Structures are given as C-alpha cells and as structure tokens.
Amino acid sequence: MSTLALQTLPCSVDAAKRLAARLGLACGEIAVHRFPDGELRVAVAPATDTTILHASLDQPNDKLITLLFAAEALRRNGTKRLVLVAPYLCYMRQDAAFQAGEAISQRAMGRLLATTVDRVVTVDAHLHRTPDIRSVFPGIEAENLSAMPAIAKALAAGSIDPATVVIGPDMESEPWVNDVAGRLRLQHTVARKTRHGDRSVAVSFVDPALLSGRPALLVDDIVSSGTTLTAAAKALTAMGATVVDAVVTHALFPPAMIAAFTEAGIRSIRSTDSVPHPTNAIALDEILAAALRSELATTQLPETTT
Numbered sequence: 001m002s003t004l005a006l007q008t009l010p011c012s013v014d015a016a017k018r019l020a021a022r023l024g025l026a027c028g029e030i031a032v033h034r035f036p037d038g039e040l041r042v043a044v045a046p047a048t049d050t051t052i053l054h055a056s057l058d059q060p061n062d063k064l065i066t067l068l069f070a071a072e073a074l075r076r077n078g079t080k081r082l083v084l085v086a087p088y089l090c091y092m093r094q095d096a097a098f099q100a101g102e103a104i105s106q107r108a109m110g111r112l113l114a115t116t117v118d119r120v121v122t123v124d125a126h127l128h129r130t131p132d133i134r135s136v137f138p139g140i141e142a143e144n145l146s147a148m149p150a151i152a153k154a155l156a157a158g159s160i161d162p163a164t165v166v167i168g169p170d171m172e173s174e175p176w177v178n179d180v181a182g183r184l185r186l187q188h189t190v191a192r193k194t195r196h197g198d199r200s201v202a203v204s205f206v207d208p209a210l211l212s213g214r215p216a217l218l219v220d221d222i223v224s225s226g227t228t229l230t231a232a233a234k235a236l237t238a239m240g241a242t243v244v245d246a247v248v249t250h251a252l253f254p255p256a257m258i259a260a261f262t263e264a265g266i267r268s269i270r271s272t273d274s275v276p277h278p279t280n281a282i283a284l285d286e287i288l289a290a291a292l293r294s295e296l297a298t299t300q301l302p303e304t305t306t
Helices: 010-023 060-076 105-114 148-157 171-184 227-238 255-263 285-296
Strands: 002-008 027-029 031-034 040-043 050-054 081-086 119-123 141-145 165-168 187-190 192-197 200-204 216-223 244-251 266-272 280-282
Touching (some): 002 010, 010 285, 040 060, 119 285, 141 285, 148 171, 148 244, 148 266, 148 285, 165 171, 171 216, 200 227, 216 227, 216 266, 227 266, 255 266
Parallel strands (some): 002 027, 081 119, 119 141, 165 187, 165 216, 216 244
Antiparallel strands (some): 192 200
C-alpha cells in the first residue's frame, strides 16, 4: 500500500486545506525563503509515494521555480508520483507566435511541467485554440476541469431571478455561458467584441430587446485588465438591463479595480477561489476532489497533519 499526501505553496494554503480535508489527506506547507539577491530556498514536508502539489499559478515566475525545487526535493526523498493541481494555470494564452520572434509560452510551459510532474489538473485553462489539454503536456496525464458546475450550483443556491439573461462578453466565452445558462434554465446571449488595443474595446449585441428590463449576469473565464467586462456592463446598462452582475473563474485583476467595475454599472462581481482574491465566493474543492479520487484507490493516508 502506497502513501499519499498533499503539499501546497504558501500562496494557496486556504484552498489547499479545504481540498485536503475533502479528500481526507494530510496537508503540508512548502517553506520558501528568499535570499537578499532574490534566489529562493525551498523545503518540503516529508515525502510520500504520491504527492499532490497544490499551486495556483497567477503571478507565476517565482512559483514555477518553487515548484521545480519542491519536485526535486520530493523525488529525491522518495516520491514516485507527482500530481500538480493548478486551479489557475499560467502561460496558456500564447499558443502561437503572432509576431516574428515571439516565444510560444504554452508550448514551453507544457514541456517544462511534463518533465516535472506525472499529472496536471487545472480549471478553465486558457485554451481557446488548443482543443485538448493533453496535447500541451506530452507524455503525462492532464485534465482541464470546468468551473461551471460549481458556479451554477452557487448561483442556484442564491435563488437567481428566472428572468436573468446570462451574458458572454465575447465569442470566446460562449462555452461557459451556454453551460451555466443550460444548468440554470436561463436565456443567454453573447456579445460581439471589437478590440482596438489592449485597453480599448467596443461591445455590441445582436438582440438588444432581449436585455431591456431584465437582470443581466456576465460570465467569463478570466478577467485581467477588466476592459471587456467594463465595456459589456456599460452596454448592458445603456440597453436597459435592470442590474448587471458578474461571475468569473479566474480573478486576475487588481482588487482596486472593483471600484471601477461598480462605476461601470456592475452591482457585484464574484469569482472562484482558483486565485486568492477579495471577490472569491465559489469554492472549487468539490470538483477538484472528484477528479483526484482516483489517486486514493491504492494509498494509505499518513497520520500526521501539518
């Protein structure tokens, strides 16, 4: 019988402990020390045969180095199988060289992690032109889970108005919008977005009459600059939406931007806990635990809990 435990980067402790508790696992915190010159020293908890590494990879550069060092220590101390749980997975958006000389970060990151861990589990990765996440990570297991079941469950628990229209701020958001609307039996539509620059977009809707006098719920996978969400909220308000709320999987925007969203007409913005953020309102531990239960089949759980 092999042993299994979960270890987490310091940035992800709260979410990792919730996941570990749901799985009945010990949860150890990886210690990170920064030297004056910026180099890192990393120390892991005692190794188990299988170790689940929990790390949300927003602000990723130091975290990636920490993961590499943690993996080295765990492998050297006896871990045979490493499972990376990255609720937010970095460097996925650049899946092609759009300008001469550009690096394809998705390809480089995939190869790096594929040589470090044996399995990757993530949520709503930015894979708009990559149909299967397994192609990103050659030779290892990989799953891209959807946060929409957790989001729909949370919205249903809040007694959402049945007149609400679920809105996608651009065509890329259509899969998430369609999923949430279907689970909640609500109407939905997707905006047309014209981008004029990194922070300048125009948003329009094919059927403005659908939105007049009704609540609107914006649904998206990632909010970073917030430009698209702000433009969509202003357009919805102009078309007569009674209220505008927003829910996103990954909240990457600075917390100070919440005030700007409010000014744009967004009554509330909620996110999953894929990235620690003041807007976190929807936990992902249930869907992550379901994906990880296969790791429990042949394991013996350690008695220690860090």
